Amino acid sequence: MLFRNNPYGFPFVSKPDWYIFHAVCIDFLWICNALIVFALISLISTKASFKSFISKFYVAFHSVVLLFTLLDNEVQRFLGSHLTLGLTNTYKDVSSIAMFYDYVANDLSVPYLQFFVLVLILPLTYFVFKLFMRKRTYANANAPVTKTIIAMAIFYVASYLFINFIWTGNGRMKKLRPFVSNVYNELFNASQNASLSDEDAEKYGKAYQALWQKIEGDSLWEFVKASPESKIPFYRIPTEQLRQNETLKAKRAEQPNFIFVFMESHRGLNTGYMNPQIQPSPTPFLDSLAAHSRTWTRMHASSVPTTGGVLSTLIGIPHHSRLAQATELTHVTLPSFASIMTDSGYVTHYFSAADPAWDNLGVWMSKWYNGVHYDRNREDDSTFFDHAAIYVNDTLAKTGKPFLATFATRSNHYPFNFAAGMSDEDKQKPLTERINITMRYADRQLARFIRTFEDKDWYKNTYLIVIADHGFPLGENGVSTMNGGAYSNATWIPFLIHGKGIDAFSDTTTAAQIDVAPTILELAGIAAPNIFMGHNLLRGYGEGLSLGTYTGYADIGYKGKRLIAKYPITGEIQGLFDEGDTHQKNNLAENKSDEAIKLENLNLLDTLIKISDYSLEHGL
Incomplete structure (x- = not known):
C-alpha cells in the first residue's frame, strides 16, 4: 500500500520511507500480542489435540485478518479511511460492490491488482512459511527457540520505544493502525461514545x-x-x-x-x-x-x-x-x-x-x-x-x-x-x-x-x-x-x-x-x-x-x-x-x-x- 499510487495516479504517501519502519513495528507489536494470547490459551490443557486445535485456530485467525488487512489497505487507497463497521454500514447496498469493481478497473496504479493479490496472498504466505520451516534445524530444538524468543523480546521493546517515544506521529499512527485495532475500537470503545439519537x-x-x-x-x-x-x-x-x-x-x-x-x-x-x-x-x-x-x-x-x-x-x-x-x-x-x-x-x-x-x-x-x-x-x-x-x-x-x-x-x-x-x-x-x-x-x-x-x-x-x-x-x-x-x-x-x-x-x-x-x-x-x-x-x-x-x-x-x-x-x-x-x-x-x-x-x-x-x- 505505502509504495503504490492511489487509484487517481498520485502516490498514496509521498514519503513511504518515513512510514515503512513504523508499519513493521506496529504490525510486529500486535502480532506478538496475539501470539501471547493464543500461547496462554494453549496452556489451559496438556492434551495434544487441544494444542493442535489452538494452532489451527491461530492460522485461521491470521488468514482472515490478512485478507481483511488487504481490504483495509484498498479502502484507504480509495477513500482515505479504514475499513470499519460504520463504513460497511454506509456502503451496505449491493450496488456498491459493482462500483468497487468499476473503481478497481480504472485504478491508475495497477488495475485489477487487488483481485490477484486477494487470490494469491494466502497460498504465497503458506509457501513462504513452508520455505522457512524446511530450512529450520531440529537437531537442537531448544536453542533456536530460545534465541528467537530473546530476539523477539528485544525487538518488541525497541518497536514500542520507536513508535511511542523515538519517532512518534499521530497521523502516521492512525493511517497504519491495524485492522484488528479498528474492529476492537468499534466493538468496545465506540459504545462508550454513543452519538445523539434522532x-x-x-x-x-x-x-x-x-x-x-x-x-x-x-x-x-x-x-x-x-x-x-x-x-x-x-x-x-x-x-x-x-x-x-x-x-x-x-x-x-x-x-x-x-x-x-x-x-x-x-x-x-x-x-x-x-x-x-x-x-x-x-x-x-x-x-x-x-x-x-x-x-x-x-x-x-x-x-x-x-x-x-x-x-x-x-x-x-x-x-x-x-x-x-x-x-x-x-x-x-x-x-x-x-x-x-x-x-x-x-x-x-x-x-x-x-x-x-x-x-x-x-x-x-x-x-x-x-x-x-x-x-x-x-x-x-x-x-x-x-x-x-x-x-x-x-x-x-x-x-x-x-x-x-x-x-x-x-x-x-x-x-x-x-x-x-x-x-x-x-x-x-x-x-x-x-x-x-x-x-x-x-x-x-x-x-x-x-x-x-x-x-x-x-x-x-x-x-x-x-x-x-x-x-x-x-x-x-x-x-x-x-x-x-x-x-x-x-x-x-x-x-x-x-x-x-x-x-x-x-x-x-x-x-x-x-x-x-x-x-x-x-x-x-x-x-x-x-x-x-x-x-x-x-x-x-x-x-x-x-x-x-x-x-x-x-x-x-x-x-x-x-x-x-x-x-x-x-x-x-x-x-x-x-x-x-x-x-x-x-x-x-x-x-x-x-x-x-x-x-x-x-x-x-x-x-x-x-x-x-x-x-x-x-x-x-
Whole structure:
C-alpha cells in the first residue's frame, strides 16, 4: 500500500520511507500480542489435540485478518479511511460492490491488482512459511527457540520505544493502525461514545437554528431537509430575496479570484499588528498588509492541529470532538466552500508545502479541488511559494475562468527550526525565540509571493485572504502541549481580507474559522445551499459567536465571554475570560458573579458540539 499510487495516479504517501519502519513495528507489536494470547490459551490443557486445535485456530485467525488487512489497505487507497463497521454500514447496498469493481478497473496504479493479490496472498504466505520451516534445524530444538524468543523480546521493546517515544506521529499512527485495532475500537470503545439519537438531534438542531438566526440577524436563509433521508440540521438554502440581491449579482458578474493562504502555526501572540507589545515585530509584511485590509482581531481556530484547523475552515463546522475526522469520516459527504466554488465554475487548486497524505488531508482536498499540488523537494516556504507563483501566473490566471488557489505553508512548524538557512546558533535558542525567527522567515516568503502578483492585471480582481491554521502553546497559562486545552496561545490567530472594495478596518467581532466559509462565498457572490455552522463576517452587525473543539476540550465565545471547558462536559472549567482579554491574563472561572454566564455558555457549548458531531457523522 505505502509504495503504490492511489487509484487517481498520485502516490498514496509521498514519503513511504518515513512510514515503512513504523508499519513493521506496529504490525510486529500486535502480532506478538496475539501470539501471547493464543500461547496462554494453549496452556489451559496438556492434551495434544487441544494444542493442535489452538494452532489451527491461530492460522485461521491470521488468514482472515490478512485478507481483511488487504481490504483495509484498498479502502484507504480509495477513500482515505479504514475499513470499519460504520463504513460497511454506509456502503451496505449491493450496488456498491459493482462500483468497487468499476473503481478497481480504472485504478491508475495497477488495475485489477487487488483481485490477484486477494487470490494469491494466502497460498504465497503458506509457501513462504513452508520455505522457512524446511530450512529450520531440529537437531537442537531448544536453542533456536530460545534465541528467537530473546530476539523477539528485544525487538518488541525497541518497536514500542520507536513508535511511542523515538519517532512518534499521530497521523502516521492512525493511517497504519491495524485492522484488528479498528474492529476492537468499534466493538468496545465506540459504545462508550454513543452519538445523539434522532429525537435528540432534532431537538438540538432546532435550538441551533434559532441561535443561528439570532446571531445572523436576518431571515435570508431557510433551514430545510437536504433530502427525505437527511438528518443534518445545518442544511440551509438561500431565499429568493437573497438570490436576487443586487450586490451579490454584481459580485458574481465580477468573477473575482481568490488567493487563500494558511500560515502554519502563526500565533496572534507573535503577530505584530495583533500584539504590538512584541518588538521588533516578527511579521512586518503581514502588519503592513493588515493596515490596508479588514482584519478580525478576535479570530480563533476552531480546532488544532493543522488537520482540525484546515478542515474546520473549509467545511464551516468545528472538528469532531471524538473521532479522527480526517481518517474516520472520509466516507461522509461534507461539502466545503472550495467544492461549492468548484461547482459554481471556479478553477480550484490546493498547494501544500507539507505532505497532505501525512494526516490524510489529501483525500479531502481531492474531493473539493480540481487539483492538489505537493512535492517533497519543495517543503520550504521559499521554494514552495516560488513554484506556486509560477503556476498561478502561468496557468491559473490564463484559464479564462475565476480561480481559487489555496496554500498551506510549512516552515513555521514545531520545533521551529525549519527555516532555510537558519544558523546553528538560532536553532539552539529557546522555543519562545525560535518561533519569532521562523515566523519572520515565513513572513518574508509570503511577501515575496504576493509581490510577484501586485502588477498583474488579474490581481486587481483578486481577494487575498490570510489566516493561520492554529497557534502554538509555549508555556503561557502553564500549558506547553497542543493537547493542553484551548487557551489563546493555541487558538488566537490572524485573519485578514485584502482586495477591491474591502475597507481597512480592525473588526473586534467574535469570530472563528467556521465563519470563513460563508464569508468567502459572500465575496464571490455565491448564495448556494450549504451546511456551514458559521456566520458571514461581512454582515457588519452583531457580536458574533465562535466555537471550537480540541483534544478533550471545547470552547465558545459568546456575549463578550470566552469559556473553555473539558469535553465531554464534566462541569470542569479551564477558563472564563472577557473576549477583550486576548492574552487571557484574568481567569474569571472562580468569580461567583459570572456563575450564570458560565452555566449558560456551558449548556450552549454542549448543545452546539453535540449537534456538530452528529452532523459530521451523517453528512448530506
